[in-house]
Amino acid sequence: MFGLMDGFLKNDSISLQKDILDHVEFTVARSRFNFDDFEAYQALAHSVRDRLIERWHDTHQYFKKKDPKRIYFLSLEFLMGRSLTNSVINLGIQDQYADALTQLGFDFEVLAEQEGDAALGNGGLARLAACQMDSLATLDYPAWGYGLRYQYGLFRQIIVDGFQHEQPDFWLNFGNPWEIERVHVSYPVKFYGTLKEEVLNGKKCKIWIPGESVEAVAYDNPIPGYGTRNAINLRLWAAKPSDQYDMESYTTGDYINAIVSRQKAETISNVLYPDDRSYQGKELRLKQQYFFVSASLQDIIRRFKDLHRNFDEFPEKVALQINDTHPSISIAEVMRMLVDEEHLDWSKAWDIACRIFSVTIHAVQPEGLEKIPVDLLGNVLPRHLEIIYEINHRLMEELKKSFGQDYDKLSRMSIIEEGAVKSIRMANLSLACCHTVNGVSRVHLETLKTRVFKDFYELWPQKFQCKTNGVTQRRWIVVSNPSLCSIISKWLGTEAWIRNVDLIAGLREYAKDPDLHTEWKNMKRVNKMRLAEYIETLTSVKVSLDAMFDVQIKRIHEYKRQLLNILGIIHRYDCIKNMDESDKRRVVPRVCIIGGKAAPGYEVAKKIIKLCHAVADKVNNDPDVGDLLKVVFIPDYNVSVAELVIPGSDLSQHLSTAGHEASGTGCMKFLMNGCLLLATADGSAVEIAEEIGAENMFLFGAKVDEVPALREKGTTLKGSLQFARVVRMVRDGYFGFKDYFKSLCDNVEDGGDFYLLGYDFASYLEAQAAADRAFVDQEKWTQMSILSTAGSGKFSSDRTIEEYAEQSWGIEPCKCPF
Numbered sequence: 001m002f003g004l005m006d007g008f009l010k011n012d013s014i015s016l017q018k019d020i021l022d023h024v025e026f027t028v029a030r031s032r033f034n035f036d037d038f039e040a041y042q043a044l045a046h047s048v049r050d051r052l053i054e055r056w057h058d059t060h061q062y063f064k065k066k067d068p069k070r071i072y073f074l075s076l077e078f079l080m081g082r083s084l085t086n087s088v089i090n091l092g093i094q095d096q097y098a099d100a101l102t103q104l105g106f107d108f109e110v111l112a113e114q115e116g117d118a119a120l121g122n123g124g125l126a127r128l129a130a131c132q133m134d135s136l137a138t139l140d141y142p143a144w145g146y147g148l149r150y151q152y153g154l155f156r157q158i159i160v161d162g163f164q165h166e167q168p169d170f171w172l173n174f175g176n177p178w179e180i181e182r183v184h185v186s187y188p189v190k191f192y193g194t195l196k197e198e199v200l201n202g203k204k205c206k207i208w209i210p211g212e213s214v215e216a217v218a219y220d221n222p223i224p225g226y227g228t229r230n231a232i233n234l235r236l237w238a239a240k241p242s243d244q245y246d247m248e249s250y251t252t253g254d255y256i257n258a259i260v261s262r263q264k265a266e267t268i269s270n271v272l273y274p275d276d277r278s279y280q281g282k283e284l285r286l287k288q289q290y291f292f293v294s295a296s297l298q299d300i301i302r303r304f305k306d307l308h309r310n311f312d313e314f315p316e317k318v319a320l321q322i323n324d325t326h327p328s329i330s331i332a333e334v335m336r337m338l339v340d341e342e343h344l345d346w347s348k349a350w351d352i353a354c355r356i357f358s359v360t361i362h363a364v365q366p367e368g369l370e371k372i373p374v375d376l377l378g379n380v381l382p383r384h385l386e387i388i389y390e391i392n393h394r395l396m397e398e399l400k401k402s403f404g405q406d407y408d409k410l411s412r413m414s415i416i417e418e419g420a421v422k423s424i425r426m427a428n429l430s431l432a433c434c435h436t437v438n439g440v441s442r443v444h445l446e447t448l449k450t451r452v453f454k455d456f457y458e459l460w461p462q463k464f465q466c467k468t469n470g471v472t473q474r475r476w477i478v479v480s481n482p483s484l485c486s487i488i489s490k491w492l493g494t495e496a497w498i499r500n501v502d503l504i505a506g507l508r509e510y511a512k513d514p515d516l517h518t519e520w521k522n523m524k525r526v527n528k529m530r531l532a533e534y535i536e537t538l539t540s541v542k543v544s545l546d547a548m549f550d551v552q553i554k555r556i557h558e559y560k561r562q563l564l565n566i567l568g569i570i571h572r573y574d575c576i577k578n579m580d581e582s583d584k585r586r587v588v589p590r591v592c593i594i595g596g597k598a599a600p601g602y603e604v605a606k607k608i609i610k611l612c613h614a615v616a617d618k619v620n621n622d623p624d625v626g627d628l629l630k631v632v633f634i635p636d637y638n639v640s641v642a643e644l645v646i647p648g649s650d651l652s653q654h655l656s657t658a659g660h661e662a663s664g665t666g667c668m669k670f671l672m673n674g675c676l677l678l679a680t681a682d683g684s685a686v687e688i689a690e691e692i693g694a695e696n697m698f699l700f701g702a703k704v705d706e707v708p709a710l711r712e713k714g715t716t717l718k719g720s721l722q723f724a725r726v727v728r729m730v731r732d733g734y735f736g737f738k739d740y741f742k743s744l745c746d747n748v749e750d751g752g753d754f755y756l757l758g759y760d761f762a763s764y765l766e767a768q769a770a771a772d773r774a775f776v777d778q779e780k781w782t783q784m785s786i787l788s789t790a791g792s793g794k795f796s797s798d799r800t801i802e803e804y805a806e807q808s809w810g811i812e813p814c815k816c817p818f
C-alpha cells in the first residue's frame, strides 16, 4: 500500500492523470488537448516533483524537530544522470504512473527518453557521490549534499571521422524540473582583497577586506529514498552578481561596465572542469572550490545556530565529509569563520575542525594530488593562506616533538611545498586536520598507507580507514534492468533485497537451476536486443545476438589501458584472417564495445579513440570476418548510456595496470547485472574475486606488488611476439594514420611501456581465450553470471554508507514516521 496515499497528493491513476494534465496546462502552459512528448515529459516530471517536495518538507520538518547529528557531503561533482524513472521507483508509484500515462495515450519509457542527463561530473568520483546520496536517503540518514550548479555539464562527445570533438552541454536549456530555486537562500562569497590587524576587546584579530563579492543562490534537488518517506536534499549553488557593486558604476553612468562585471560574477559556477587527471592550479577552479565551500559552510552554521548557541556542541551536531581534496579549502574556511567571525581562540577552533572533518581520497598516484600555488592562493584568498601557514607552523612544531630534526620527513609532511612553484599540498592539509582518511578499496588503502601517505600513516595509523566503494542497486538493477529485477524478486520470493541487498546471496542455491537458467538467458537476450538496436541506430553496425557482447566503458586513460583492449582486438582479427573455414567455425563471435570520453587536452587518449575507430572501420567492413568480430565505439558515454549498455553485456573489461585504479565502480554495476568480469587484480576487483570466487571471473596480469619491480627492469622487459606483431601492424599503417599513431606505438615499445601493456599481453590473451571457452558452455556461463549477481551484495553503496556512518561520521538514521 506504500505510495498510494503520499501526503495530501493522491497517487491513484486518476489523480495522477489529473495532476499531469494540470501541469500541461498551468506549468508547461500548453493546451491539454495538444502537447508533444517533451511537454508531456515536463508535465509528468512536475507532477513527480510535487510528490518529492511533499516528502522533502516532511523529512526536513522532522529533522528540524529531532535535531539529529547531520552529515554534510561536500563534492565538486555529482553525476546524477536522469531523475524521472529513479524518482517514481523510489516513491513506489511506478505502476500507477505507467497506467496513468497509458490512459493518457503515452508510454512511460518513451517520455523517460526525453530527459537529458544531469552530467555535473567527470567519472567515478562524481557518480559515486550520486550513488551515495541515494543510499543516504534510503537508509534514512540526516544528510545533505552540497555542490555546484554548473550551467554547462560535462561536454557532449561528438565523433567526426573517428575523432572526438567536444560540444558544450547546456543542460538547462529547457529548464530543470528536478530543482527548486531558493532565491531566499543566498550568501555573499568574498574573494581577493587585503588584510589588516585590529584589536577587538583587547584581542588582536585579523580583518579581511575583500576585493570582490559574489552572491551564491541555492538550488535544491530532492533525493528520495527507496521504500521510505525520507527525501533528503542536494543543495547546489549558482553564482549571481551581488548587487552591492552596481551602485558605484551607475552613478558614473557607465552602465555597460556594470552589466559586464555582473556577468563576470556568474562565470564562477558556469562550467565543470572536464579533466579528471592532474590539477593545473587554475584560478577559476580555486574560485569554484571556495565559492561552494563558503556558501555551504555559511548555510551549515546558520542551521546550527538556529538551534544552538555554543560551538562546543558543533561536533555533536555536524559531520563534514569532503569528497577528495577538491573541497579541502573548507578546513581553512572553518578556521576563519570560527576564529575571525565567532571569535573562538585558535586551539578551540582547531579542535572543533579536527572533530568534524573526514576525507576520502580517490587518487592513487602522488602526482594526482592537488597542489595550489601559494601566489594564486595568496591573491584570491589572502586570509586563508595566512591560516594555512599557521596550521602548518603548528603541525611542524608537533612533528618535531615526534621526529626531532628529521628534515626530510618534515619537508615531506609539510603542507607548504617549497620548490620552483611554492605550493599548498591540499592532501597534507586534509590529513593534518581530518579525523578519518578513507581509501576506496582495500588495495587502495594499502597503497595510501605504504606509499602515498606513508609518513602520516606511521604518525596517525588510527586515521586510515577502508571504505570500499559501492553502487546503488536501485538505479543499477531496478531502474536499468527491470527484467532482472523481477527475476531476483521472484526467486527470492521478496523485494526486500532492494533495501537489503545482502539477501541477493540467496540466488546462490539456484545457480544451477535449469528454470532459472532459462529465465536468466532470456533476460540477458532481451537486454542484448535493446543494446543491439541502440548500436545499429547510432553506428549502423548490425551485430549478432549470439555473439559475446564484450564491453569496456569508462573515461579514456592510459592507465585504464583501452589500448590493450584494441591491440587484443587486432590480434583476434589477425588470427581470424589467417584461419581456414573449419577453424573459423570454432571462433566465438565477439562484439567489442568501447565507450568513454577523453579529457579535451588529453592527446594520447584522443589518439586511442581514433585508433579504435580506425580498427573498427577495417574489421567491420572485412568480408573475411563477417559476424565473427565487430568493433563498436559508443559515442557520448554517460550515465544513461551505461544504464542501457550494462544490462546487455556478457563480458566487461577492467584492464588497469595493477596499482593504478583506486577502486573502480563500473565493475560493480556489471557484477550486479550478471556480466562476467575480465580484470587485473587491481582496486575493487580483488575484493570482488573474494566475494564471488576467482573461478567466476577472468583475472590476468602483473599483481600490484610486482609492478614497481617490473618497471625497474624497464628496457629488458620484452612483450610477447604477438604483442610486437600487433604493434607492428599499427606502426606500418595497416589501419591508416601511420604518423598519427606512431607515438602510441612508441609509448608501448622500446622500454617505454610504463603501463606494462607488453608484459601483460600474453596473460591478457589467455584470459580472453578462457572467456571464449567458458562462453561456449552456455550453462557454465549462465551459472557464473548468476553467481556474479549473487555475490554483488557487498558492493552496494548501502554497505559503504553504513560503514561511513558507523565508523567515521557517528550518525544515526532519522526515519520520518508519517
Ligand SMILES: CCc1ccc([C@H](C)CC(=O)N[C@@H]2O[C@H](CO)[C@@H](O)[C@H](O)[C@H]2O)cc1
Pocket: 122, 123, 124, 125, 126, 128, 273, 274, 275, 276, 277, 278, 279, 324, 362, 363, 440, 469, 661, 662, 663, 664, 665, 683
Ligand atoms: C580536475 C581534477 C580531477 C581530478 C581527479 C578527479 C577524480 C578523483 C578522479 C576519479 O574519478 N577517480 C576515481 O574515483 C572512483 C571513485 O572512488 C574510483 O572508483 C576510481 O578508481 C578513481 O579513478 C576528478 C577531477
